[in-house]
Amino acid sequence: MLTEDAVRAAMAELETDIEVAEVGAEEDLFDAGFDSLDLADLLLSLQESHGLEVPDEDLELCRSIRAIVAYAGRAEAS
Amino acid sequence: MIGIGEIRSEIPERRLDNRERMEALGVDATLLESKMGVERVARLPAGADTSDLAIAAVERLFATGSVRPEEVESLFLVTQNPDGHGLPHTSAILHERLSLPPSCVCLDLSLGCSGFVVGASVLRGFMESHGQTRGLLVTSDPYSKVLDESDRNTALIFGDAAAATLLSDRPRWWVRATDFGSDGSRRDALEVRKDGRLFMNGRAVFNFSATVVPRSIESALERAGLGVDDVDRFLLHQGSRYIVERIAQRVGAGDRAAFAAGDYGNTVSSSVPILLERETKDSDRVVVVSGFGVGLSWGTAVLERADAD
Numbered sequence: 001m002l003t004e005d006a007v008r009a010a011m012a013e014l015e016t017d018i019e020v021a022e023v024g025a026e027e028d029l030f031d032a033g034f035d036s037l038d039l040a041d042l043l044l045s046l047q048e049s050h051g052l053e054v055p056d057e058d059l060e061l062c063r064s065i066r067a068i069v070a071y072a073g074r075a076e077a078s
Numbered sequence: 079m080i081g082i083g084e085i086r087s088e089i090p091e092r093r094l095d096n097r098e099r100m101e102a103l104g105v106d107a108t109l110l111e112s113k114m115g116v117e118r119v120a121r122l123p124a125g126a127d128t129s130d131l132a133i134a135a136v137e138r139l140f141a142t143g144s145v146r147p148e149e150v151e152s153l154f155l156v157t158q159n160p161d162g163h164g165l166p167h168t169s170a171i172l173h174e175r176l177s178l179p180p181s182c183v184c185l186d187l188s189l190g191c192s193g194f195v196v197g198a199s200v201l202r203g204f205m206e207s208h209g210q211t212r213g214l215l216v217t218s219d220p221y222s223k224v225l226d227e228s229d230r231n232t233a234l235i236f237g238d239a240a241a242a243t244l245l246s247d248r249p250r251w252w253v254r255a256t257d258f259g260s261d262g263s264r265r266d267a268l269e270v271r272k273d274g275r276l277f278m279n280g281r282a283v284f285n286f287s288a289t290v291v292p293r294s295i296e297s298a299l300e301r302a303g304l305g306v307d308d309v310d311r312f313l314l315h316q317g318s319r320y321i322v323e324r325i326a327q328r329v330g331a332g333d334r335a336a337f338a339a340g341d342y343g344n345t346v347s348s349s350v351p352i353l354l355e356r357e358t359k360d361s362d363r364v365v366v367v368s369g370f371g372v373g374l375s376w377g378t379a380v381l382e383r384a385d386a387d
Binding site: 035037059 | 109280281282284285320324
């Protein structure tokens with residue numbers, strides 16, 4: 001099961017300038033300093049570590065830490 | 079045995095400054111500098127075509143004295159943007175304009191960013207099969223012919239250039255091991271669409287590059303009986319700064335893999351030979367070259383210095 005801590009850990013491994021601990025769980029990742037490549041990299045990391053598959057058309061549903069966890073939960077339940 | 083010898087490239091002087099147009103394309107300085115890494119992109123001079131770029135590179139190679147036109151037995155041109163409509167093949171145009179002999183075999187190879195590494199092996203195998211000792215591998219794929227200059231995903235990345243590489247029996251590099259592959263199911267991530275313009279799904283290309291290329295490098299090194307620490311330099315296709323850095327991180331290449339295309343851009347099949355020409359040092363004994371992109375396809379080779387000592 002994907003947790004918010006796991007998403008934050010994956011964000012930290014991206015080596016961006018973003019202070020991951022300061023990003024709110026519901027904060028839009030792009031407002032926090034992410035760009036499209038950072039998001040692609042984060043989702044690839046979560047795909048490899050947790051099997052999370054996010055098709056391009058669902059990217060808008062994964063714009064915050066909590067939204068990613070919720071998306072993973074729905075995918076797991078379906 | 080045939081290996082890779084002298085290389086000369088042609089990067090047009092004409093440039094577009096990405097800083098001057100990034101705002102109009104919705105790209106900020108951080109994304110341009112730290113992710114794309116391309117400050118200026120090279121563009122074909124007005125009125126020039128694929129063959130003009132290729133000929134400039136080959137003439138530079140001839141000027142080194144390493145091979146004369148009458149000695150060339152094969153010329154393979156890697157391009158997906160040929161002169162005219164592609165018939166006749168652009169290498170036939172090169173044959174005439176470079177005054178190559180009637181015995182010289184000329185053909186075009188349709189590959190993108192993997193084209194140099196794959197093409198070098200195709201030409202090497204052809205030459206060895208037929209007892210040839212002097213062949214030219216030319217890469218010339220000016221994407222500006224199919225770019226939409228208002229598309230931020232491609233216009234700020236791709237640059238025009240060509241490279242001419244001599245393959246011979248007295249080379250600078252032997253090919254010690256290779257790894258090749260294709261994933262046609264993902265070919266629509268990078269394609270020219272019905273409107274005649276290049277489309278790139280950046281996320282799909284990134285995912286492909288970050289996962290497939292490290293595995294390909296590991297496979298090639300394993301076949302060579304070498305480890306990552308044995309490699310002096312990793313010459314990775316210059317897709318973008320971010321892609322090069324991510325692959326380097328995953329492979330454990332550290333600062334032995336560099337992004338060096340900031341002044342001219344991603345030159346497709348010419349990016350690897352440009353690196354081989356400009357970014358290697360005399361002390362390098364083992365280098366890994368890897369090209370990846372259109373197809374989606376990839377080619378990796380472990381090269382070992384042939385002219386040492």
